[in-house]
Amino acid sequence: MNRRFFIKSGGLALAGLGLSGAIPGVLQSLASAQTRGRPGKTLIVIFQRGAVDGLSMLVPYAEAAYYAARRTIAIPRPGQAGGALDLDGRFGLHPALQPLQTFWKDRRMTAITAVGSPDNTRSHFDAQDYMESGTPGSKSTRDGWMNRLLQAQTSHSPFTAVAMDAQLPRSLAGPAPAVAMTNLAQFAIDAGRYTGQLQGGFEGLWEQRNQGGLGDTGRETFEAVQALKRSGAAARAPEHGATYPTGALGTSLRQLAQLIKADVGLRLGFAEAGGWDTHVNQGAAQGQLANGLRDFGGSIAAFLTDLGPAREDVVVVTMSEFGRTLRENGSRGTDHGHGNTMFVLGAGVNGGKVLGDWPGLAPEHLFEGRDLAITTDFRDVLGELAQAQLGVAPGAGLFPGHVLKPRGLLAA
Template sequence: MLCENLNPTRRAFLGASGAMFTWAFMPKFAHAAQGRDPRFITIILRGALDGLTAVPPIGDPDYESLRQTDGIPFGGENSVLALDGFFALHPSMPNFQRMFQARQAAVVHACATPYRERSHFDGQDVLESGYTVPGHVESGWLNRLLEGLPAGERIAPGPSEPVRGLSVGSTAPLVIRGKAPVLGWAPSILRQADGDLAPRLADLYGKTDPLLLQLLKEGVETGRIAAGLDMKAKGGAGDPDGMEQMARGAARLLAQTDGPRVAALAFEGWDTHAQETQRLAKQLTGLDDALLAFQQELGPAWADTAIVVATEFGRTARINGTEGTDHGTATTAFLAGGAIRGGRVITDWPGLKDKQLFEGRDLAATTDLRAVIKGVAVDLLGADAVHLAEAVFPGSQGVTPMKGLIT
């Protein structure tokens, strides 16, 4: 199968790089669900994660024969990590396993968006826009969610407090693009500026352009909080070091008392047509380290945090001739955070026999990813179910918010 070139400029025109020209911090939610001060983070895995390798159903009698030359060893020093007996976890994710055991992480298996074709671009459009069909790239579901959150003290910000979300990376993911303004930040890949640059610019703008001076101050503060004095990106959004640093910087901003409360990140490089065993081990290490970075940097705010990790679709149940997998259907979503009622693999398992596979080749989808996101939005943020069905995920009136995901 010919794989499309994943070019982020097709779907994102709002740059989120650097912090020199950014918005101010966002006011915290005063009236979120259960009176808590929540953080909601969405991580998009672009390229289609193989959920059958990330969370292998080792209790299914048909799994090992499908993956006997691919994947995850069933013994030895690289053995899978335990979850619930039927499902295991890829050995590259020990931090997630620890969170799972502490009941602060969960897996949703055999899930998918409404999309049933196998184009990366179209699948990502559906995943991030929230519409049932591709082509809607004007705004993303997370931005529209921000627009409809309950009004209350400091929730409906005025002109001096415009920011309601955080976009992390060199370009803003479609999922967080829209009318609600966002703060943009990305780890620096440039040489560190001279220490006197910011003061000299401040002195210049203070005399000529007060508005630009304010934006400069906000940008410098954003960079200082997110990156620290010595943090510089070692890789991009498809590199394990880059994933960890993006998460660490985002968490530092989210942890601030007057910082943003909703964030979106996109990690690249999950298209494993060949040599999947080696490539996916590297990518899952990056994701696992990113989740740990959020836990470490958020501190006490971790208790009220929910992270949703999702991808555009899954991969074929069988391996191909290059020791990889091709574009498929259902996959795995990860949930993490102190607000998650974890320690569970949530699924209506469809089975892996030939007659149970979707179109005879893919893991069948039995859970709608929109139900998962809706459930988190309602119980963590106090989102309105009608707004979710009509505006956030248009046409999803028949998809009920999943209950019991939040503690």
């Protein structure tokens, strides 16, 4: 039985609502949930699918080896045309990420360098699976790390976890109920139509067959989806001067902001951005990668701006399956690498700092002689944020077999 409650392609689908005597776990959670948000914080996870070039996102401009290895695609040093935006005298942001510079200056953004998965695969599929399951090197893990995070929560609303996608990502796979949707406005319309059609049918049938048990659960489910419609989330326009890019990530974050501001109980949000597999004509300050980063940075900046005071309870973390090679290839691009960059933005972040142990780019320090080495396990970043934002205990089994090592992501 599919125990997930999800929205696909803008329409409404309720999975796992069988008429068996046992009440599916998703319905038990929904039946006990309040339809209005409980006090709490929110963690937003953005997955950059395709392996973004972290050495262009966070430019190690103090390293001569960086420029020696990238004759045509290196980001110039600060102060030069198309140069990096200086952060700390060693690293700079790609100029296309200029919208994020304000958050850095306000100490609401940090960057983690030389971060990633300890598994050495260069397969997109395997690397994404390992990171989303939270168990590098193991293909036997059934649930995702975000679902385990959800399982550890003591209170739920039907919209505690929402992925802005046509289907639940691997990160949210598992027994705890989660929602996936692509179009909040269409969902609100369909939810009202769907529940109106079924209230006199299936709901009555459940009551007859289960003496009120499953019937009560079904009624709570219908009330939950109608509550989203009544909240007016889909009608909320961007505020505080926020202007979202029109790409997929901007659309996803705009809708997550609508849910947060409507107070429907969102604690865990997921969005993704693709197009980072830049084997050919990657570009430098302009070009293919720059266009993607411009949309990426503009979308995050608009999201945090749009939230206004609500952003005090929101933290955003970005991740990608692996980085890219130090040396550019013969097609003026980069190939599959290892170490990468993660960004963390929000209130309470130990911002204005580049965190992580920088291994350097000298040949003897490279992973397998070609890639940025990893000195910070991605699970330490996600685990620390899970503890701080959602109150997950260190021993909750979020990342089986891994002992978390805090990286100082949060201000003391």
